[in-house]
Amino acid sequence: MRSSRFLFLALAAGMAASAPAQLLGGGGPVGGVTGAVGGLTSGVLGGPSPQGLPVVGGLQGPLGGLGDTVRAIAPSDLLTLRRQRLLALVRDNRRALDVDDQGNPVRRDEIVALAPAPDRIAKAQVAGFTVVRSDAIEGLDITAVQLAPPKGKSARKALKLLREIDPTGTYSLDPIYEPARAPLAPTPGPAAGGGGSGGAALGLIDGGVGRHPAFDGVTIDQRGFAGDPRPSGHGTAVASLMVGRTGAFHGVMPGAALLVADVYGGSPANGSAMAIVRAMGWLAARGARVINISLVGPSNPLLQAGVRALQAKGVIVVAAVGNDGPAAPPQYPASYPGVIAVTGVDAKGKPLLEAGKPLHLDFAAPGADIAGAVPGGGWERLRGTSFAAPFVAASLARLDHGNAGAAVAALTAEARPAKGAVGRGIVCGDCGVGPKTVGLK
Numbered sequence: 413m414r415s416s417r418f419l420f421l422a423l424a425a426g427m428a429a430s431a432p433a434q435l436l437g438g439g440g441p442v443g444g445v446t447g448a449v450g451g452l453t454s455g456v457l458g459g460p461s462p463q464g465l466p467v468v469g470g471l472q473g474p475l476g477g478l479g480d481t482v483r484a485i486a487p488s489d490l491l492t493l494r495r496q497r498l499l500a501l502v503r504d505n506r507r508a509l510d511v512d513d514q515g516n517p518v519r520r521d522e523i524v525a526l527a528p529a530p531d532r533i534a535k536a537q538v539a540g541f542t543v544v545r546s547d548a549i550e551g552l553d554i555t556a557v558q559l560a561p562p563k564g565k566s567a568r569k570a571l572k573l574l575r576e577i578d579p580t581g582t583y584s585l586d587p588i589y590e591p592a593r594a595p596l597a598p599t600p601g602p603a604a605g606g607g608g609s610g611g612a613a614l615g616l617i618d619g620g621v622g623r624h625p626a627f628d629g630v631t632i633d634q635r636g637f638a639g640d641p642r643p644s645g646h647g648t649a650v651a652s653l654m655v656g657r658t659g660a661f662h663g664v665m666p667g668a669a670l671l672v673a674d675v676y677g678g679s680p681a682n683g684s685a686m687a688i689v690r691a692m693g694w695l696a697a698r699g700a701r702v703i704n705i706s707l708v709g710p711s712n713p714l715l716q717a718g719v720r721a722l723q724a725k726g727v728i729v730v731a732a733v734g735n736d737g738p739a740a741p742p743q744y745p746a747s748y749p750g751v752i753a754v755t756g757v758d759a760k761g762k763p764l765l766e767a768g769k770p771l772h773l774d775f776a777a778p779g780a781d782i783a784g785a786v787p788g789g790g791w792e793r794l795r796g797t798s799f800a801a802p803f804v805a806a807s808l809a810r811l812d813h814g815n816a817g818a819a820v821a822a823l824t825a826e827a828r829p830a831k832g833a834v835g836r837g838i839v840c841g842d843c844g845v846g847p848k849t850v851g852l853k
Contacts, residue, residue: 490737508681516710517588525557526582551697552721586684589709591646592732592798603641605632612669614809615700617691619644620674622787626656631669637687639677649784653802664806689718704805706798708734708743730805732797734768747771756800763832776834777803782844791850803840
């Protein structure tokens, strides 16, 4: 217990580090990529090791690997690390972010009205609110209006005022959703793909996907919903597990076309509910049948409406459960009814101890002891539920023939039963490519 507490204090000390994090979970820069995005607490714990402790797996500690590090931390400590990470995210992006009443990061001075009546918006304007933008979201038949609060009033207080003006309306702050592995930052280099005009059955909402040999000859159509698409370690790794192919490396559907919606544009202060739902609409309009969302955050009425609209169209939504441990609150969109919630397992089929606890759990898939692509041509060791979800999403896309229920039933039949929290079983247990296969030690 004493060693566990020492390790936690060492980890917490790393909160002050300002240098970039390791890319995705260990091994240092590879393939000429020195930047950094996507460790378990990227941008918070990913800098120089505090007190001389070695950096392992994106976490700092005296143990021999990320798995051992996580096992040495109590669930309550993981929850504390989560709080510290979110506070650091807001602190580092004060001009763009604020917090809600539960401490979740939200876009500063932004309120979203879901399908508001015109007369209610008019009343809000009389009260000092400003309409920033109104979106009839493509592909979802959802209307969302972004409002700015009256001058001098915080968004939280303004939200209460709006609910007094229109008690039956649906108003909310615009929360930020993190990759279910960490906040992310852009990496140098161009984005993959060239924005083709065709559709694809498989969609991804994440950070941008960077160029890599694994995507040579693969049709990747990217669109940005927070500025132009920017390559990210997280999005590139997730995409590679879905459709990548080069040498001995392959994703679940190697060479398949992929639609990518970048909701960050290179900034961890983006990734809001509004951006994600606009991305959902674009993917639905382009014909996506299965959408992977390895992002986590609080429940939100706009996000929930987007999920429901996709489901009404027969689109399968797959989401990661997060990596802040079972003591963390249930994360969304994974916890919404009907969303395929995915956790991760290691090479021995054991559930990741850092995996979150959603309101329901559907499947598990490899989330450790696997390799994925990073922008610029390199590879990195991966760990986290972020990297389990794409195995399930691509497997469902492989099985989908226009009937979402039948695809889920077929995947359930393929799943391998296992002990622990794995939902209906482990999917694609042999799909992951080991780090040694791509030359990682």
